[in-house]
């Protein structure tokens with residue numbers, strides 16, 4: 001409860017599931033308090049993403065600027081996913097790939113459908129803007145993404161800095177649009 005000026009307590013209820021809001025933000029409009037919570041999650045859950053000079057990173061990656069799909073309660077982050085709209089040379093011209101990353105739901109809110117909700121909106125964005133979506137994930141998360149229409153690409157289809165990634169690579173949309181192989185100098 002919030003104390004009021006005259007000392008009485010504000011009877012407004014604590015936030016609940018009913019106050020969960022969907023937000024879609026071009027990178028430059030992502031509220032700073034949400035950006036900080038995404039980065040804090042990344043630092044704790046994926047520490048390898050922030051090593052060396054990156055240890056001090058206090059801003060999200062923005063080259064190119066992603067679109068953020070968020071569920072929040074006021075300034076509290078519940079769930080997040082981002083999509084980088086990237087272009088690659090394919091056999092039949094330029095291929096636009098929606099690179100999905102930083103998919104997270106804070107532990108207190110898991111298994112309530114929030115991760116699915118942000119991923120569905122990310123997929124709608126990919127369908128509207130890109131030719132195909134691509135993400136990297138741990139084997140343990142394959143069922144989560146499979147349930148949302150993503151399918152596994154064969155090992156070797158994607159090469160990162162000359163090597164096969166340890167992660168599973170999944171795609172949504174027509175996987176044949178992904179260049180064979182897709183050579184990347186970073187993964188998202």
Ligand SMILES: CC(C)(COP(=O)(O)OP(=O)(O)OC[C@H]1O[C@@H](n2cnc3c(N)ncnc32)[C@H](O)[C@@H]1OP(=O)(O)O)[C@@H](O)C(=O)NCCC(=O)NCCS
Nearest residue numbers: 103104105110111112113114115116136137140141143144
């Ligand atoms: C993966 C993650 C984003 C899922 O978020 P969430 O909000 O709990 O997801 P949902 O509630 O929408 O779950 C949707 C469905 O997937 C299932 N599911 C969720 N996480 C799962 C997992 N790790 N393995 C298998 N199934 C999973 C749920 O049971 C649910 O199925 P149901 O509808 O049949 O009950 C969340 O667990 C998380 O933040 N994990 C840590 C970070 C991470 O690994 N992110 C992914 C990086 S690739």
